[in-house]
Amino acid sequence: xxxxxxxxxxxxxxxxxxxxxxxxxxxxxxxxxxxxxxxxxxxxxxxxxxxxxxxxxxxxxxxxxxxxxxxxxxxxxxxxxxxxxxxxxxxxxxxxxxxxxxxxxxxxxxxxxxxxxxxxxxxxxxxxxxxxxxxxxxxxxxxxxxxxxxxxxxxxxxxxxxxxxxxxxxxxxxxxxxxxxxxxxxxxxxxxxxxxxxxxxxxxxxxxxxxxxxxxxxxxxxxxxxxxxxxxxxxxxxxxxxxxxxxxxxxxxxxxxxx
Amino acid sequence: xxxxxxxxxxxxxxxxxxxxxxxxxxxxxxxxxxxxxxxxxxxxxxxxxxxxxxxxxxxxxxxxxxxxxxxxxxxxxxxxxxxxxxxxxxxxxxxxxxxxxxxxxxxxxxxxxxxxxxxxxxxxxxxxxxxxxxxxxxxxxxxxxxxxxxxxxxxxxxxxxxxxxxxxxxxxxxxxxxxxxxxxxxxxxxxxxxxxxxxxxxxxxxxxxxxxxxxxxxxxxxxxxxxxxxxxxxxxxxxxxxxxxxxxxxxxxxxxxxxxxxxxxxxxxxxxxxxxxxxxxxxxxxxxxxxxxxxxxxxxxxxxxxxxxxxxxxxxxxxxxx
Ligand SMILES: Cc1cc2nc3c(=O)[nH]c(=O)nc-3n(C[C@H](O)[C@H](O)[C@H](O)COP(=O)(O)OP(=O)(O)OC[C@H]3O[C@@H](n4cnc5c(N)ncnc54)[C@H](O)[C@@H]3O)c2cc1C
Numbered sequence: 001x002x003x004x005x006x007x008x009x010x011x012x013x014x015x016x017x018x019x020x021x022x023x024x025x026x027x028x029x030x031x032x033x034x035x036x037x038x039x040x041x042x043x044x045x046x047x048x049x050x051x052x053x054x055x056x057x058x059x060x061x062x063x064x065x066x067x068x069x070x071x072x073x074x075x076x077x078x079x080x081x082x083x084x085x086x087x088x089x090x091x092x093x094x095x096x097x098x099x100x101x102x103x104x105x106x107x108x109x110x111x112x113x114x115x116x117x118x119x120x121x122x123x124x125x126x127x128x129x130x131x132x133x134x135x136x137x138x139x140x141x142x143x144x145x146x147x148x149x150x151x152x153x154x155x156x157x158x159x160x161x162x163x164x165x166x167x168x169x170x171x172x173x174x175x176x177x178x179x180x181x182x183x184x185x186x187x188x189x190x191x192x193x194x195x196x197x198x199x200x201x202x203x204x205x206x207x208x209x210x211x212x213x214x215x216x217x218x219x220x221x222x223x224x225x226x227x228x229x230x231x232x233x234x235x236x237x238x239x240x241x242x243x244x245x246x247x248x249x250x251x252x253x254x255x256x257x258x259x
Numbered sequence: 260x261x262x263x264x265x266x267x268x269x270x271x272x273x274x275x276x277x278x279x280x281x282x283x284x285x286x287x288x289x290x291x292x293x294x295x296x297x298x299x300x301x302x303x304x305x306x307x308x309x310x311x312x313x314x315x316x317x318x319x320x321x322x323x324x325x326x327x328x329x330x331x332x333x334x335x336x337x338x339x340x341x342x343x344x345x346x347x348x349x350x351x352x353x354x355x356x357x358x359x360x361x362x363x364x365x366x367x368x369x370x371x372x373x374x375x376x377x378x379x380x381x382x383x384x385x386x387x388x389x390x391x392x393x394x395x396x397x398x399x400x401x402x403x404x405x406x407x408x409x410x411x412x413x414x415x416x417x418x419x420x421x422x423x424x425x426x427x428x429x430x431x432x433x434x435x436x437x438x439x440x441x442x443x444x445x446x447x448x449x450x451x452x453x454x455x456x457x458x459x460x461x462x463x464x465x466x467x468x469x470x471x472x473x474x475x476x477x478x479x480x481x482x483x484x485x486x487x488x489x490x491x492x493x494x495x496x497x498x499x500x501x502x503x504x505x506x507x508x509x510x511x512x513x514x515x516x517x518x519x520x521x522x523x524x525x526x527x528x529x530x531x532x533x534x535x536x537x538x539x540x541x542x543x544x545x546x547x548x549x550x551x552x553x554x555x556x557x558x559x560x561x562x563x564x565x566x567x568x569x570x571x572x573x574x575x576x577x578x579x580x581x
Contacts, residue, residue, distance in 0.1 A: 013512055013532050017394050024400050038513070096373055097366070119356075122512055126375040127356070128412070131331070131363035140440040142330065144356040146506070160445075165356035167458075167507060168271060171446040172330060178440070184496075184513050185506060221372035225388060226401040233538060233557040240550070241564025246572030249544065250580060252560045256542055258464075258521050259488070259577055 001053065001154045003046045004107065005080065006117040006129075007039040007062040009071040013122050024224030025093050026123055028065070035071035038118030038182070040189035043075045045182055046116050047190065049150065050079065057081050059110070063091060063102055069205065077192035077200035088209040090218060096124075097221040100132035105213040107137060113154040115179040119144045130181040140174040146185035261290035262345045266338055266352040266361060267310065267318075269296065271327065271447040275306075277461045278415025279313045280422045282351045285380040285413055287314075289387055290348055294318040295341045295432070297333040299326045307429040314422030319344075321432040330442040331360040336434040338365045344432070347408070349380075349387050354412035362412045372404020374411040378518075395512070395535025416461040416517065450505065455486075459508060462491030464521040465537070467510055470497035471526025471547075471566055478503050480570050481525055487577045493517065493537075495527045511536035526566045529554025546570065 011017045011031030018027040043060065050056040060075045062068050063086040072083040086106055091098065107115065120127035127143070134141035142148075148161035154176050161172050161180060174180075192200070210218055239248055253259040263286035268276050286292035294315040298306050303320045310318050321337040338350055338361070350369075352362040354376045366373040379390030387409040391400050403409075452458075459465065466488065468481035478498075485492045493510040494503065510517055512532035522540035527533060529545070529552055537543070538557050545558040546569050555561040562569055 013535070017397070019393060019398050019400065024402070096375070100367070120513075124375075126373075126412075127354075127359045128363035128366075128373065128375065131360040132367055135364040135367040138439065140442050141360065142442040143360055161442075163356065164450075164506060166276070167450045167452065169446075169448045169450065170444055172442040173445050174442040175440065178442075183506070221407055222374060222402050222404050224400055224402045225383075228399045230397055230399060230539075232397075233543075235556050236559035236561070238550075238555055238558070238561035238563065241562055241569055245546075245562045245564050245569050246576045249560065249562060249569075249573055250576035252544070253488075253521075253577070254580065256521075258542070259580055 001049065001056045001114065001150070002059070002112045003049065003056060004059045004061050004112045004115045005042050005046045005075070006103070006115065007043070007060050007071050007075055008036045008118070008121045009033050009062065009064050009068040010036045010121055010123040017123070019227055021227050021229070023093060024227045033067055033070070035074050036118060036121050038121065038184060039071065041184060041186045042116045042118050042182055043078055043080060044189040045186055047079045048187070059084065059112070061103065061106060062086070063099060072205060073200050074192070076203045077196040078190055079196060082204045082206070084206045084208060086208050086213070090210055093220065094218070095220040095222045096126055096128055096132060098218050100129055100136060102210060102213060102215060103129070104133050104136040105215055106208060107133065113176040114159070117179070117181045119181040119183045130179050134179040137179070139177050139179060141179040142172040142174055143181040145180055145182050148180060262347040263290040263292050264338060264341050264345065264347045264350040265292045265294050265315065266334060266350065266358070267294050267296040268353050268355060268358055269298070269306070270449055272449055273302070273306065275309055275313065276353060276355070276415070277458050278353050280420060281415055281418045281461070282353060282413050283314045283422055284418040284420040285377070286351055288380050289382045293341070293345060293347070294427070295337050297321045297323055297326050297337045300324060303429060303431070307427050311427035312422070312424045314425055315427050316425045318427050318429045319432040320429045321434045323434060323436070325436070327447070328444055330444055331357065331364060332439065332441045333434065334361045335364045335368065337432055339368050340432055340434050342369055342408070349409040349411060351411050351413050354414050359412055362410055366410040369408055369410065371408040371410040374402055374404065374409060376414050377411045378414050378417040380411065392516070392539065395516070396539035414516065419463065450507070457489070457491040459491040459493055459515055459517065462517070463519050464488050464490035465493045465510070465517055465519045466490045466523045466525065467493035467495065467527060468498055468503070468525045469495040469527030470501060472498060472503055475503045480566070484523070484525070484570055484574055487574050488521070490521070490523070495533050524554050525570060527554055528552050529557065
């Protein structure tokens with residue numbers, strides 16, 4: 001089984017996150033850049049399949065600036081085999097239309113059976129990229145999976161996944177090649193060991209530009225027209241419970257016509 | 260008036276998600292809404308009747324044997340067929356897990372511009388402009404697909420509007436049955452939900468519990484306060500991870516984003532990722548025994564106290580003042 005796992009580097013959710021007021025793009029300078037937690041889980045899901053069947057290969061793929069190499073190295077040190085880094089200044093500010101075209105083009109360059117992605121990134125939260133890729137590639141997709149297993153191999157086998165979303169539990173079955181996205185219900189990522197960290201430096205990382213992928217007319221379908229910052233919230237009243245807090249709270253509700 | 264297609268998401272038992280009201284309200288702000296729904300053969304009449312309650316006067320109904328079995332694809336095909344027939348300025352789809360799949364594929368198939376998780380929609384000349392709440396409401400941005408057709412995923416609960424009922428009329432929509440690779444749904448079960456308790460995404464009031472609640476049984480305390488206030492039940496990721504309550508109750512960065520009239524956080528520390536899902540609530544109340552908990556920085560009313568004494572007393576107060 002050949003697996004490609006999609007990886008995204010994002011501003012750390014623990015740090016201050018800002019948008020550039022002119023472009024509406026994420027201001028990468030103010031926050032620390034980290035591999036998105038959900039990407040780590042997607043890598044873990046791929047490596048778990050590799051643990052069970054040593055013939056499985058795991059390739060990481062990211063689109064991002066030079067610094068995104070750190071995210072790939074993290075995944076390689078966890079145990080992935082190799083990586084693809086799509087890196088091109090022309091892709092700064094790409095919307096999902098461009099991003100899905102670029103990643104689909106990169107996926108067409110090599111053979112694979114399964115693409116595993118996170119269900120949504122913490123900076124974009126769009127949650128549409130995996131299904132857009134599947135649509136562009138003409139393959140089946142199953143998104144938002146809390147768990148999945150393979151029945152049989154890449155030839156003739158199936159992937160069976162479970163999802164629990166928006167009040168419905170579902171079991172989904174699909175063949176290969178296909179694209180799945182996983183949720184944070186999937187297991188936490190393993191920690192890279194010392195050998196993994198050393199070995200990661202020697203693993204191949206293919207760097208590609210948009211031109212390498214034969215893509216030239218990269219005009220975003222969507223443009224940002226305005227960016228406004230909301231004033232931060234202020235703290236209000238705070239009381240220490242001495243037995244009368246419930247009555248004080250009920251008074252507060254009444255004053256705001258909430259009861 | 261320009262046409263705006265509104266995609267209808269049905270649960271396995273055929274219920275309409277309450278967030279449809281938000282889709283219809285946003286559609287109205289730029290044109291006239293036309294519903295698009297896919298049902299199993301023979302189910303057209305009953306669904307049309309119920310859609311009138313959401314203010315949809317016109318509905319295009321596609322019957323397909325694949326409904327309930329093939330993931331996303333029947334809805335995708337119905338929207339593509341409806342777009343070809345009606346040339347809409349925009350196609351609106353709920354920002355749910357299933358809705359996003361539909362939107363992703365429809366946008367590619369129609370070569371449309373895709374606006375994500377909109378909380379507002381307006382027209383500027385011929386352009387459709389969507390508004391988004393970014394980084395947990397720290398920013399409000401607006402974006403447009405310009406001259407292209409717009410496909411947008413809509414945040415349920417983003418308008419709070421109640422639709423005025425109309426009588427819906429239906430026309431049949433033909434969709435072809437060409438087979439493309441698709442995931443097949445082999446089992447679908449709806450979560451049991453107390454019918455009188457509001458749905459989290461669209462609720463006007465939310466009561467959430469955190470790690471401090473301590474157990475699945477302990478969550479009953481959260482639920483009792485929610486019921487006393489007519490609120491939906493939410494949770495922190497720590498509470499979900501501990502198995503106190505199912506994941507679709509999670510509020511925050513990687514959970515649901517809510518913007519209710521009232522949000523009550525019980526035994527939740529207020530980590531930045533939790534705040535990202537609730538800090539745009541109109542009124543925030545917090546009960547936490549640690550006076551330095553960050554949740555107090557954004558609470559309109561904070562009680563430093565033990566949830567196991569404050570909450571039962573509060574339920575009694577609320578019930579007594581009814
Ligand atoms: C990428 C990423 C995404 C995340 N997404 C989310 C998300 O979507 N939603 C989310 O909630 N978190 C999210 N988190 C996790 C977040 O960082 C916190 O770990 C989580 O919100 C903590 O939950 P909590 O407040 O219930 O638990 P804790 O932080 O452990 O807080 C428990 C609180 O209860 C108080 N307490 C204890 N006992 C009592 C008592 N008897 N009475 C009153 N108060 C009491 C304590 O003082 C404490 O403040 C995310 C983290 C990451 C890295």
